[in-house]
Amino acid sequence: MGQKTDRRAHRRLDLRLAVLCRRVGAVVERPYTGNTLNISPDGALLQISGRKFYEGELLHIDIAIPPAKELLKNGGRFSTQAQVVRIDTIESPRHPRGSVGTEQIAVQFCHPPHLQM
Numbered sequence: 001m002g003q004k005t006d007r008r009a010h011r012r013l014d015l016r017l018a019v020l021c022r023r024v025g026a027v028v029e030r031p032y033t034g035n036t037l038n039i040s041p042d043g044a045l046l047q048i049s050g051r052k053f054y055e056g057e058l059l060h061i062d063i064a065i066p067p068a069k070e071l072l073k074n075g076g077r078f079s080t081q082a083q084v085v086r087i088d089t090i091e092s093p094r095h096p097r098g099s100v101g102t103e104q105i106a107v108q109f110c111h112p113p114h115l116q117m
Contacts, residue, residue, distance in 0.1 A: 012038040012045070017063050019046055024058040024081055036063060043082065043108040047090075053105050057084045063113065078113035 015038060020031045034048035044063075053059075059082050067075040086106035 012040045012043075014038050017065065019048070019064070020062040021046070021048065021059045024060050031062075037104065039063070041109075041112060043085070043106065046105045046107060047102060048105055049102045051103075053084050053087055053103060055084050055087060058082070058110070059084065059107065061107070061113075065115070077116050079116055080113035081110040082107035083110060 015036055017036045017039070019034045019036055021034070022029055022031045032048050032051045034046050037045040037047055039045075044061075046061075061078075061080055061082050063078040065072055065076045065078065067073060084105055085108050088104040088106075090102045090104060
């Protein structure tokens with residue numbers, strides 16, 4: 001069997017940032033919270049609890065950037081739309097297989113995230 005080839009154009013950085021996301025077009029749905037596990041200019045791996053996502057679904061994503069001395073004095077956030085490309089469910093005794101638990105969601109950004117301060 002062959003090795004899996006990483007087809008990503010950019011290296012992902014292991015970076016844990018707060019995330020808010022909601023389905024594109026959802027009017028009444030509350031945003032779901034989680035965090036990034038890694039991120040690149042093209043996409044991210046998110047960890048979200050309590051929401052069932054589907055491959056191909058479009059999400060509006062806000063990623064919080066904490067304040068950093070001499071970089072972002074008051075912090076900020078990146079906003080973008082992304083498409084879900086892969087979902088891995090994390091099983092635990094609290095969330096058995098098939099239930100809505102914690103998911104790792106791989107997303108591809110539809111366009112580069114833009115910084116809002």
